[in-house]
Structure formats: structure tokens, C-alpha cells
Amino acid sequence: MASQAAPWLLIFLYLAYSTITVDSAGAEEGEALLRFKATLSIDLPSWIPGPAPCTLNSTTWEGVICFNSRVWGIQLENRSLSGTLNIRPLIPLPGLRTISFMGNKLEGPLPPDLKHLGALKAIYLSRNNFSGEIPADAFVGMRSLKKLFLSNNGFVGPVPGSLVGLGKLLELRLDHNKFAGGIPSFGQRRLTIVDVSFNRLEGPIPNRLSRMDPALFQGNPKLCGAPLTVICNNKIQPAKHGGSSGWRLSLIIIIACIIFFLLVLLLLLALRRRQKTSKVIGRPATTEHADEKLELGAASKHQQPATATTARLVEGKTSGGRKSECGRLAFVQEGRERFELHDMLRASAEVLGSGNFGSSFKAVLSAGPTVVVKRFKEMNGVGREDFNEHMRRIGRLSHPNLLPLIAYYYKREDKLLVTEFIANGSLAHMLHGNRGSTLPPLDWPTRLKIVKGVARGLAYLYDELPVLTLPHGHLKSSNVLLNDTLQPLLTDYALVPVMNLAHATQVMVAYKSPEVTQFGRPSKKSDVWSLGILILEILTGKFPANFLHKGSSGSTDLATWVSLVMEEEWNSEVFDSDMRDTENGQGEIQKLLKIGLDCCEEIVENRMEMREALERIEQLKERED
Known part of the structure; x- marks a missing residue:
């Protein structure tokens, strides 16, 4: 009997030890958070001594995100935090993966202890009053970092070179600061967005960034090279060791320019x-x-x-x-x-x-x-x-x-x-090129109205043109115009029957759907896939073309990116930061995001029909009851 009871005793002792270990770790994390609380300028009444901050994936501590009974993230946004940010008390949190203090009044330099939180995947410090120069080695060792948001602050000096060594970096937001000098030679394969707009940068844009949206580089008058239209004027220096190849090359360029102008x-x-x-x-x-x-x-x-x-x-x-x-x-x-x-x-x-x-x-x-x-x-x-x-x-x-x-x-x-x-132009312009315009950014009710109008127009095309495989075929934000009341108007629709097939397969959006990539032919649901991508673009503010590339793991698109971010960070970070008037509408926004992802289901048989997509979209409201 004793031999039979021994295994159960070992299991009991193991479980007891595990419980003690978890409780001990929870207590240590609670103490670390309380030390961090003492450095803040606001009160957090739910942060109290005693109970552990996390129970599995839930917590009663405001602004704390838990995963597997560990503190996974801290999100204290738009709380009027002021003074300097001291994150040294957070170093003992081994499970900490993401921090966000966006929309506060924090000031001073970038927290010097950031690089000691080497396991962080996401750092969100946009819309504060941080200033000063960021040390070149500020991000050394942060090999897990995927997203860094430092927009709308007062940082000066060069872009820190240690960012180049972050192999997992996906998105970098440095816009609306006072960074100067050149853009580092980013070469990360997975890097999809580098926003350095409205700084004081100069010189050529690195080749790795040349296919990104030009809006990500605007507001830097001295930047040049693709994707901007400004041509770099590289000065050619003569050889130092008596050679004349530099002068010879300059002479050739001058002669070529003269010949070109004569031909014109x-x-x-x-x-x-x-x-x-x-x-x-x-x-x-x-x-x-x-x-x-x-x-x-x-x-x-x-x-x-x-x-x-x-x-x-x-x-x-x-x-x-x-x-x-x-x-x-x-x-x-x-x-x-x-x-x-x-x-x-x-x-x-x-x-x-x-x-x-x-x-x-x-x-x-x-x-x-x-x-x-x-x-x-x-x-x-x-x-x-x-x-x-x-x-x-x-x-x-x-x-x-x-x-x-x-x-x-x-x-x-x-x-x-x-x-x-149509004077207001396209939805693409409103979402991605509206900086400096007198028109305000699109708020949540307007975006929902646009989605509903697009879905209604598509459903009408499907009803009126049932013999066409692709009743639209080229649905994208630049083919959605907005009238005086910001109602959407679809353009370039139903042109597949009169387009040359070779050209259509190269440029039309429906031919970029998964079924075309896998099987070489579109289906009745290819327009549904395009609708899903458009919905995700409207909600995230991301330009889909920035995600249409092929890596070692296969093709990538905006839907894949959204799914990955939803798995790794909190949902609010998926959405466009310019989207206003979202109060009491978060639940409806989440529902629309789910509809967009369902429209982008890779397996055609599991993807919604156009009529079902319209019915689900029509049920959405601006505000929750």
C-alpha cells in the first residue's frame, strides 16, 4: 500500500510546491508594482498590498494585463501622468512584455533603464513631452522588441543606431519629433512600417525603406530618394591619390544632361x-x-x-x-x-x-x-x-x-x-494622406457609415451582375470616393469583362486574394476578401500595400498582421490612433474587426457570402446599448 501511495504523495508535494512558488512570485510582482506606483503622479486605488496582482489571465489592478498568472503588460494611457518616468521598479517582472504610457504629460529623457527590460515586445510612449537625445545604445539587447512608438514628443539628435540591430522589429514610429541627421540603414526583413515624418532628417532614404508609403517620410525637406520624388544630389569627390576618375564621372554626367535637354x-x-x-x-x-x-x-x-x-x-x-x-x-x-x-x-x-x-x-x-x-x-x-x-x-x-x-x-x-x-477625393486620401488638410480625421461613426455604404454597394453589384465572377474586382480605398456628406461611392467596378486578362491579374485587387495565389483563379468570394481587407484598413489606418510581400514563410497581408497583433498585444493597439469618438463603441468596433477577419478567411469555403457580410455589418451600431 505504501508503494502505491508514494506516487500520489509526490504529486501532492509537487502541486503544493508549485502553488507556493506561484504565490511567492505573485507577491514579488505585487511589491514591484507598488514600488512603481510610488513613482507616479496619480493614485491607483486598486493597487493595494496583499493579494497577488494576477490570477491566471485576470486582475483587479487597473491598467495591468495578466497572462498565466504573471504580469504581462502595463497600460496607463491618457491618465495625465506627469514628471519623469522611472521604470527601474519594473525590472523584477520577468513576464513583462508590453508597456504603454501614451497620451500623458511625461517629460524628461527616454527612461535609461529600458534596455534592462530586454524581454519587452512593445513600447508605447507616443504623445508625451519626452525630450533630449536618445543614446545610441538605448535599445541594445532588446532582441524581442517588435513595436516602438515614440511619436509626438520632443526628441532631438540622431535616430539611435541600436535600433538597426533589433531583428524582430515590425513597426517603428518616430514621427513628429526633432530627430536630425540621416536615417540608419535598417535591414530587418520583417520591418513593415518606419514612420519618421515631420522631423529634421536629411540625406538618402535606405533602400530597404524605399517601397514604403511616401507619407512616412514627409515633413523632412532634406530627405531624398525613393519613395519620395526628391532626387538625391550626391556630390562626387575627386580621388585623393592623384586619380581623375571622379572628375571624369562628373564630366560624363554633365555631357549626358546636355544631350538629354537637347533631345527634349x-x-x-x-x-x-x-x-x-x-x-x-x-x-x-x-x-x-x-x-x-x-x-x-x-x-x-x-x-x-x-x-x-x-x-x-x-x-x-x-x-x-x-x-x-x-x-x-x-x-x-x-x-x-x-x-x-x-x-x-x-x-x-x-x-x-x-x-x-x-x-x-x-x-x-x-x-x-x-x-x-x-x-x-x-x-x-x-x-x-x-x-x-x-x-x-x-x-x-x-x-x-x-x-x-x-x-x-x-x-x-x-x-x-x-x-x-467628387471634390473630397478618395478614402485612401482621407486615411493616409490627409495631414495638413482642413478636413478632420475620420471618427468612428463616419468609418462605420463608410463600411456600411461600401457593403451595400457591393451587395447591389452582386444582385445586378450575377453572371460575373467578380462584380467589382478592384475594391480598394483609392477606388472609394467620399461625397459632401462622406457617403462612399464605389468606382472602377465591373471592369473585369473588358480588361485584358494579363493586366487584370497583375493589378486588380481581387486577383491578390488567397485563392488566386494558391489555385490561380478568383472566385465569387474574392470581392468579399477585398471587402475584409478594406474594413481592416479603415479600422487600423494601415496601408494594405505595405503588407503585400513574400517572406520565407509565404505571403503576408494586412489580415495576417492584425491576427498576429491580436494574439500578442492588447486589442486597442490594432486600431488607428486618429480614430475619434469611440466612447461606448468599443464593443461594436471589435465586432467589425471580427467581420473583417472573417471576410479574409483563407479557405474560400469557410469565407462568408457577400449577403451574409452585409447582414452582419448592418447590425452594427455606433454605440452599445
Whole structure:
């Protein structure tokens, strides 16, 4: 009997020892937190001596996050904390992985003991009054650090070089400080965001960062190189040991520049001569074998709009000897104010941009509406009759969340689509390029309204175009315009049937869905995946293109990033910090995030139908009951 009882006795003793060990560790962590509390300028009544701060994954201590009965995180945001931040009392917390003191009034230098918390994964110190220079070795040894937020402080001096050695770093926010000097040569493979905007940095942007959003580098007048449009003016020094290769290279560059400008001048002279000798300027040719070639010559974004003719028709040859259509626009909706192609071509115009499909121009008609003209070059595989029929089908669509097609112009090489001009611009601009704008950042009720409008527009397309595999095909934030009341209007929809397939697979968003990556073909639910990515972009403020790359573990996207962050940090850090008016709406925000992730389910069979996605989105409210 004694031999049989021995194992049970050992188990009992082990469990008792484990309980004593956990209780002892909990008491030590409680003492450490109380010592930290004594350094703060606010009272935390729930932090009291005696009980351990953590019981499994729960706690009664305000601002403390627990995991496996250990203190995992400290989150004291927007609490009017002032004075300096002393984190030395936190060093004895072995399970501490994340700290956040954002939105306070903390001042002084960066806490010098940060590097002694080597197990930290995330540090959030944005929106405080920290100042001074950060030592170069401030982050030495912090090999687990993934996210560092130091935005909106008063840090000066160079960006600390020890950040380059953090191999797991995913996101670095240093914007709105006074950092000076060059950007360190970051080479981390997993690094997706480096925001250094609005500092005093200068010199070339490292190649590893050249594919990131240009907005992450704005506000530094002396920065140059991709992704900015500022070209670096590298000074070439002569060789020190009597060589002349440096001067020779400078001479070659000067000669090349002179030749380039001469070629441009010759080209301009040739175009001017061709314009003068053209039979008709500003009017279509009417001869039996003549066709029109449209050339829109508009002012750039940074120039005043042209006041003279902004486009011209140049005679060319057609194939087959068919008589041309004399440059007439085909209107697809009744009741619209009509205008002719030559009215549009003679209007003052402004270049709006060049996208995946072609260039866009804003044309201000002298007696008529302001319209947007999109020029498409990747539709030359579609015959005239098929193209006309599909455009008439699009013209019959009518929904409050669709930007209607006004007219189109068919030519074998180029097609023009004419729509209304929406002054507020795109959702992408509001989310990622709105700094310096008079429009405020999008609050939570507005973002929910936008999501609902997008979902309604998509569901309408699915109902009206059931024969299409991709009723939209190119849903992204730059193809969602916002009208005067910030209602969303979908654009570039239902174009898959008239696009060249090779070009569509390269640029259209639906072709980036998991089923295309795995099996090479889209499905009816590919637009649902695009909707999910758009929802996550609206909630997180992250630009999806920054996550579309391939690593050693396969493809990555915004949904994967959100899932990883949800597993490792608290949920609030997933959401866009510019999103306002979220009081009493956190539960609804979480529900929308879950819908976005469900729309991005990798297995197509498990992904929602479009109608189900709309029904779940329609149930959301701005505020919880």
C-alpha cells in the first residue's frame, strides 16, 4: 500500500510546491508594482498590498494585463501622468512584455533603464513631452522588441543606431519629433512600417525603406530618394591619390544632361511643327480613312490648370478602312446634361493621377459640369460591340453608393470613361494622406457609415451582375470616393469583362486574394476578401500595400498582421490612433474587426457570402446599448 501511495504523495508535494512558488512570485510582482506606483503622479486605488496582482489571465489592478498568472503588460494611457518616468521598479517582472504610457504629460529623457527590460515586445510612449537625445545604445539587447512608438514628443539628435540591430522589429514610429541627421540603414526583413515624418532628417532614404508609403517620410525637406520624388544630389569627390576618375564621372554626367535637354528640345520642336501642319486642330477628322488619336495634355497637380485647349485630336490611320465615329461620346444615362468630345478636350484640365489602369484628368467644361476622364489602355482585346454592350450594362446600374458612369469613348487603342468629379477625393486620401488638410480625421461613426455604404454597394453589384465572377474586382480605398456628406461611392467596378486578362491579374485587387495565389483563379468570394481587407484598413489606418510581400514563410497581408497583433498585444493597439469618438463603441468596433477577419478567411469555403457580410455589418451600431 505504501508503494502505491508514494506516487500520489509526490504529486501532492509537487502541486503544493508549485502553488507556493506561484504565490511567492505573485507577491514579488505585487511589491514591484507598488514600488512603481510610488513613482507616479496619480493614485491607483486598486493597487493595494496583499493579494497577488494576477490570477491566471485576470486582475483587479487597473491598467495591468495578466497572462498565466504573471504580469504581462502595463497600460496607463491618457491618465495625465506627469514628471519623469522611472521604470527601474519594473525590472523584477520577468513576464513583462508590453508597456504603454501614451497620451500623458511625461517629460524628461527616454527612461535609461529600458534596455534592462530586454524581454519587452512593445513600447508605447507616443504623445508625451519626452525630450533630449536618445543614446545610441538605448535599445541594445532588446532582441524581442517588435513595436516602438515614440511619436509626438520632443526628441532631438540622431535616430539611435541600436535600433538597426533589433531583428524582430515590425513597426517603428518616430514621427513628429526633432530627430536630425540621416536615417540608419535598417535591414530587418520583417520591418513593415518606419514612420519618421515631420522631423529634421536629411540625406538618402535606405533602400530597404524605399517601397514604403511616401507619407512616412514627409515633413523632412532634406530627405531624398525613393519613395519620395526628391532626387538625391550626391556630390562626387575627386580621388585623393592623384586619380581623375571622379572628375571624369562628373564630366560624363554633365555631357549626358546636355544631350538629354537637347533631345527634349528637338522633340518639342517636332511636336510643335506636327501640330501646325495638322489639317484640323481641336476637331475630329472626317475623311473616310481617318481616325482619332486622343492626347490629353493637361496641367500637372502642382501647376495652375491650363486655360487653353488641353487636348487635341491628331489624324491617324485606321485598320479596315471603316469610317470613324467623328469623336462622339456615347452617353449611357438619360437625363444627363450632354456635351461633345471637343467640349471636353477644349476644357481646362488638371492631372489627378496615374493609376494601375491609366491616367485620370479633371476637366472643367466652360458651360457644363466638372467631370473626370479616365483613359484606359489595357482594353484593346475587346471588340467594339462587346465593349458598347458592357458599358450600356454598367450605365443601367443605379445605387446611392455607386459613382455612375456618364459616358464613354471607344477607340481600339484607348478607351475613355467619363464620371462626375467628387471634390473630397478618395478614402485612401482621407486615411493616409490627409495631414495638413482642413478636413478632420475620420471618427468612428463616419468609418462605420463608410463600411456600411461600401457593403451595400457591393451587395447591389452582386444582385445586378450575377453572371460575373467578380462584380467589382478592384475594391480598394483609392477606388472609394467620399461625397459632401462622406457617403462612399464605389468606382472602377465591373471592369473585369473588358480588361485584358494579363493586366487584370497583375493589378486588380481581387486577383491578390488567397485563392488566386494558391489555385490561380478568383472566385465569387474574392470581392468579399477585398471587402475584409478594406474594413481592416479603415479600422487600423494601415496601408494594405505595405503588407503585400513574400517572406520565407509565404505571403503576408494586412489580415495576417492584425491576427498576429491580436494574439500578442492588447486589442486597442490594432486600431488607428486618429480614430475619434469611440466612447461606448468599443464593443461594436471589435465586432467589425471580427467581420473583417472573417471576410479574409483563407479557405474560400469557410469565407462568408457577400449577403451574409452585409447582414452582419448592418447590425452594427455606433454605440452599445
